[in-house]
Amino acid sequence: MMILFESSLNMIKYSVYIVPLILMIILSISIENASKKMNIILKSMKITIIVIGILIMIEESTYVKLNGHLIKTEIIELFEIILLGVTYVIITIFEKGVKEGTKTKITEEGIILMYSSIIGMLISMEAHNLITLFLSLEISSICFYILALNKNSRKVSIEGGLKYYIVGGIASTIILLGIVCIYKSTGSLMYTDIFITLMENGKVDNIAQMGLSLLVLGLIIKLGIAPFHGWLIDTYEGTGMLMTYFLTITQKIVTIIILINLYLMIIAYVTIQGLNQVLLIGIIVTLLVGTIGSLRQQKLIRFIAYSAIVNSALLIMFFVGNNTEELVSYSIYYLVNYIIGLTVLISIIMGLNKNREGNIELLGELKNIWLNNRVVGVCFIVVLLYLAGLPPFTNFISKIILILPYIIEGRLYITMIILFLTVGIMIYYVNIVKILLIDKKQQEERGGVQKLETYQMKSGGTIIIGGMLWIVFSQVYLDEIINIIKIIVAISN
Amino acid sequence: MDSTLGLLVILLGIIMICTLVILRSVNPIYSILNLIVIYGCYAAILLTVEMEFLACIYILVNVGAIAVLFLFIVMMININIVEIQETMRKYNIYMIVGIIGVIGIIGILITNYNIRLKEEVIADFSMFLTTSESNQLTVVPTYLDYYTLFTETTDIRTMGSNVIYGSQSIWFIMACIILLIGMVGVIYITEDLIIEKRHLNERRRQDINSQVLREYKTTIRNYREIQ
Amino acid sequence: MLVTFEFTYILILLFISLALSMILFFLGYFLMFKVAYEDKLMGYECGFDPFGNARGEFDIRFYLVAILFLIFDLEITFLFPFSISIMSMTLASYSIMLIFLIILTIGFIYEIKKGALDWS
Numbered sequence: 094m095m096i097l098f099e100s101s102l103n104m105i106k107y108s109v110y111i112v113p114l115i116l117m118i119i120l121s122i123s124i125e126n127a128s129k130k131m132n133i134i135l136k137s138m139k140i141t142i143i144v145i146g147i148l149i150m151i152e153e154s155t156y157v158k159l160n161g162h163l164i165k166t167e168i169i170e171l172f173e174i175i176l177l178g179v180t181y182v183i184i185t186i187f188e189k190g191v192k193e194g195t196k197t198k199i200t201e202e203g204i205i206l207m208y209s210s211i212i213g214m215l216i217s218m219e220a221h222n223l224i225t226l227f228l229s230l231e232i233s234s235i236c237f238y239i240l241a242l243n244k245n246s247r248k249v250s251i252e253g254g255l256k257y258y259i260v261g262g263i264a265s266t267i268i269l270l271g272i273v274c275i276y277k278s279t280g281s282l283m284y285t286d287i288f289i290t291l292m293e294n295g296k297v298d299n300i301a302q303m304g305l306s307l308l309v310l311g312l313i314i315k316l317g318i319a320p321f322h323g324w325l326i327d328t329y330e331g332t333g334m335l336m337t338y339f340l341t342i343t344q345k346i347v348t349i350i351i352l353i354n355l356y357l358m359i360i361a362y363v364t365i366q367g368l369n370q371v372l373l374i375g376i377i378v379t380l381l382v383g384t385i386g387s388l389r390q391q392k393l394i395r396f397i398a399y400s401a402i403v404n405s406a407l408l409i410m411f412f413v414g415n416n417t418e419e420l421v422s423y424s425i426y427y428l429v430n431y432i433i434g435l436t437v438l439i440s441i442i443m444g445l446n447k448n449r450e451g452n453i454e455l456l457g458e459l460k461n462i463w464l465n466n467r468v469v470g471v472c473f474i475v476v477l478l479y480l481a482g483l484p485p486f487t488n489f490i491s492k493i494i495l496i497l498p499y500i501i502e503g504r505l506y507i508t509m510i511i512l513f514l515t516v517g518i519m520i521y522y523v524n525i526v527k528i529l530l531i532d533k534k535q536q537e538e539r540g541g542v543q544k545l546e547t548y549q550m551k552s553g554g555t556i557i558i559g560g561m562l563w564i565v566f567s568q569v570y571l572d573e574i575i576n577i578i579k580i581i582v583a584i585s586n
Numbered sequence: 587m588d589s590t591l592g593l594l595v596i597l598l599g600i601i602m603i604c605t606l607v608i609l610r611s612v613n614p615i616y617s618i619l620n621l622i623v624i625y626g627c628y629a630a631i632l633l634t635v636e637m638e639f640l641a642c643i644y645i646l647v648n649v650g651a652i653a654v655l656f657l658f659i660v661m662m663i664n665i666n667i668v669e670i671q672e673t674m675r676k677y678n679i680y681m682i683v684g685i686i687g688v689i690g691i692i693g694i695l696i697t698n699y700n701i702r703l704k705e706e707v708i709a710d711f712s713m714f715l716t717t718s719e720s721n722q723l724t725v726v727p728t729y730l731d732y733y734t735l736f737t738e739t740t741d742i743r744t745m746g747s748n749v750i751y752g753s754q755s756i757w758f759i760m761a762c763i764i765l766l767i768g769m770v771g772v773i774y775i776t777e778d779l780i781i782e783k784r785h786l787n788e789r790r791r792q793d794i795n796s797q798v799l800r801e802y803k804t805t806i807r808n809y810r811e812i813q
Numbered sequence: 814m815l816v817t818f819e820f821t822y823i824l825i826l827l828f829i830s831l832a833l834s835m836i837l838f839f840l841g842y843f844l845m846f847k848v849a850y851e852d853k854l855m856g857y858e859c860g861f862d863p864f865g866n867a868r869g870e871f872d873i874r875f876y877l878v879a880i881l882f883l884i885f886d887l888e889i890t891f892l893f894p895f896s897i898s899i900m901s902m903t904l905a906s907y908s909i910m911l912i913f914l915i916i917l918t919i920g921f922i923y924e925i926k927k928g929a930l931d932w933s
Contacts, residue, residue: 746894
C-alpha cells in the first residue's frame with residue numbers, strides 16, 4: 094500500500110523540512126514587537142524540533158527513498174535524535190539568555206540559519222548519493238560560515254569567520270574533485286553501485302583510489318585534524334561559547350556518521366594504498382599539537398578548541414584498523430560519552446553568573462568558584478576529570494578499548510605513541526583542577542580576597558543533574574550499553 | 587583528434603598564463619580582468635564537449651555577477667599598492683608549489699580526456715588549425731544521416747525533461763534552500779550598517795501627506811495682533 | 814550537428830572584434846609621445862598637497878543589490894530548461910517548479926520588508 098502513496102509521502106517528507114523554514118521567515122516579517130518576535134520564533138523552533146524528532150521515531154526504521162537518494166539505518170536514527178536533542182538544549186539556553194537581557198545575543202535570522210543548517214545535516218547523514226552528500230554539506234557549511242560571525246566581538250570574530258570560509262571552501266573543492274574521480278572510474282554516483290563496480294575487477298582502479306582518498310581527506314580537513322587545524326582555534330575563539338559548542342558537536346556528529354557510512358559500504362572492502370599511513374600520521378600529529386599547543390593557553394575557549402581537536406583525532410581511529418564493526422561501535426560509544434561530558438561542562442560555564450556581564454574567559458577567573466560555591470566546584474572537577482579520561486570514570490574505558498585492539502593486530506609502536514600522547518592531554522585537564530583547588534588556598538593564605546566576585550548558578554540544573562547521573566550510572570550498566578551499540582551497528586550493516 | 591587536442595592545449599595555455607598574471611600582478615583590477623579571460627576560455631572548452639547551455643550560463647553568471655562582485659570588493663577596500671608588493675615576496679615558494687600541483691592536475695586531465703567530434707566540425711576547424719592531411723578541397727558526396735538528425739538533442743532538453751525536476755528533484759530543492767540561505771545571510775551580516783543609515787535618513791524624511799492636509803484652524807493657536 | 818556547425822561564424826566574429834578593439838586601443842598608445850612628470854599627474858587640491866584619497870566612501874547597498882541580482886540570475890538559469898522541456902513534463906515536475914518560485918518569492922518579500930532595497 095505504501096507504493097501507491099509513495100509520491101505523496103515523499104512530498105510530506107519534503108514539506109516537513111521546508112514548511113517550518115518558510116513559516117519562520119514569514120513570522121519574522123509580520124510581527125512588529127521585537128521581544129514578542131524572538132519569543133514566538135524560539136517557541137516555533139522548539140516545536141519543529143520536537144515534531145521532526147517524533148516523525149523520525151515513528152517512521153519505519155530502515156528505508157531507501159527517492160530513487161536511492163536517502164537511506165536510513167539504526168545508527169543514523171540514533172544520531173539524528175542526539176543532534177536534535179543538542180539543538181534543543183542550545184535553544185533553551187538562548188531563550189533564557191533572551192529573557193534576562195544581554196548575555197547571549199542572537200537575532201531571528203540566526204535562528205533561521207540554525208534551522209537550515211539542521212536540514213542540511215539531517216540530509217547529509219542520510220545521503221546515499223554523492224551529489225546529495227555534497228549539496229547538503231554545502232547547505233550546512235554556508236550556514237556555519239555566517240553563524241561564525243559573532244555580533245558582540247566584531248574584530249576577532251571577523252578574522253575567525255574569514256579563515257573558516259576560505260578553508261571550508263578549499264575542503265569542499267577537494268571533496269568535489271574526489272567525487273569527479275570516482276564518477277570517472279565507476280560511472281555511477283550511488284554507494285551501492287560504486288561498491289559493486291569496484292568489487293568486480295580484482296584490483297581497484299588508480300583513479301578510483303585517488304577519488305576515495307580525496308573524498309576522505311576533504312572531510313577530514315573540515316573536522317580539524319592537523320596539519321589543517323589552524324583555522325579551528327581562531328574560529329572558535331571568535332564565536333561565543335554557545336556557538337563553539339554547537340559547531341564542535343554538530344561537525345563531529347555529521348562528519349563521523351558520513352565516514353562511517355562510507356567505511357561500512359565501500360572502503361572496508363576495498364584496498365587503498367597509502368590512505369592508512371596518511372591518516373595515522375594525521376592522528377599522531379594532531380595529538381602532538383593538542384598536547385603542546387594547549388600548554389600555554391590562557392583562555393578557556395581555546396582550551397576547549399584544542400581538546401575538540403584531540404577528541405576528533407581519537408574518533409577517526411576506526412578508519413585505520415582491520416576490524417570493521419567492533420571499532421565503529423567503540424567510536425560511537427566514545428562520541429556519546431564526549432557529547433554528554435561537553436554538554437555538562439558548557440552548561441556549568443554558561444550557568445554561572447558573575448557580577449559584571451559576560452562569561453568566564455580567562456582561566457585565572459576559575460579560582461573563585463571553589464571559594465564561593467563548593468557544590469559547583471565539585472561538579473566542575475568531576476566533569477573535567479571525566480573528560481580527561483581518568484580511571485574511575487567511563488571515559489577511560491572508552492579510550493582504552495579504542496586503542497587496545499591495535500595491540501591484537503600487532504601494531505605495538507603506534508599504540509605506545511598514542512597512549513603517551515593521551516596522557517599528555519590529560520595533564521592539561523588536571524592543571525585546570527589544580528588552578529581550581531590549589532590557587533585558591535594560596536589566595537586565602539596570603540591574606541584575604543580583595544575583590545570577590547560572587548558566582549551563582551542561575552540555570553542549567555537539569556542538564557547537570559542528568560549528566561552526573563549518566564557519569565555515575567553508566568559505569569554500573571557498562572556492558573549493557575556497549576552491547577546495545579554493537580547490536581545497532583550489526584543491524585545496520 | 588589532433589586538432590581538438592591542439593585547441594585544448596592552446597586554451598589551457600592561456601589559462602595557465604592568466605593564473606600566473608593573477609598571482610603576480612600588483613594591481614588587483616588586472617587580476618580580475620584575467621579572471622574574466624579565464625572564464626571565457628573555460629566556456630570555450632565546454633563548447634568542445636557540446637555543452638552549449640552550460641557555457642552560456644557560465645559566462646552569464648560568472649562574468650556578469652561574480653566578477654562584478656569582485657570588482658565591488660576591490661573598490662570598497664582601499665588597497666595600497668606598495669604594501670602588496672612588499673608582502674608578496676614571502677609567498678613565492680607557495681606559488682611555485684602551487685604551480686607544480688596545477689601542472690600535475692592538468693596533465694591528468696589531458697591524458698584522460700576523450701573528445702569525440704563529428705567529421706564536419708573537424709573539417710571546418712582544420713581551416714584554422716591545420717595539422718591533418720590535404721583532403722580539404724576534394725569534393726566528396728555526403729549523405730544526410732537521418733537517424734542522428736532525428737534523435738539529436740541539445741543538453742538543455744536532456745537536463746530539463748524530467749531529470750532535474752523529476753527523478754533528481756531533491757537536488758533542485760536543495761539548491762532552492764541554498765539560494766534562500768543566501769538571501770537571509772546577507773541581511774544577517776549587513777543588518778547593523780543598514781539600520782544605522784536608515785536612522786540617519788529617517789529624520790530627514792518629509793511626510794507630504796501631513797503637510798498637505800494641514801489646516802489653518804487646527805494648527806495655529808495663539809496669535810497676537812500688532813496695531 | 815544542429816548547433817556546432819554555426820560556431821565557425823561566431824569564431825570569425827570573435828576574431829574581427831578582437832582585431833578592431835586592439836587596433837582602437839593601441840593606435841593611440843603607439844602614435845603619441847608621452848611626457849609624464851609628477852606635477853602633472855598629481856591630484857589638484859587648490860595648490861596644496863593632496864590630503865588623502867580622492868574617492869568617496871563606497872556604499873554597501875550596491876553590494877547588496879549585486880548579491881540579490883546573483884541570486885535571481887541563478888533562479889533564471891533554473892527556468893531555462895523548464896521552459897524548453899515543458900511539453901514533456903508531468904504534473905509533479907510542474908508543481909515542484911511552482912514550489913521553487915513561491916519559496917524564492919517569499920524570500921524576496923522578506924528582503925523588501927527588511928529594507929535591503931531602499932534608497933538605491
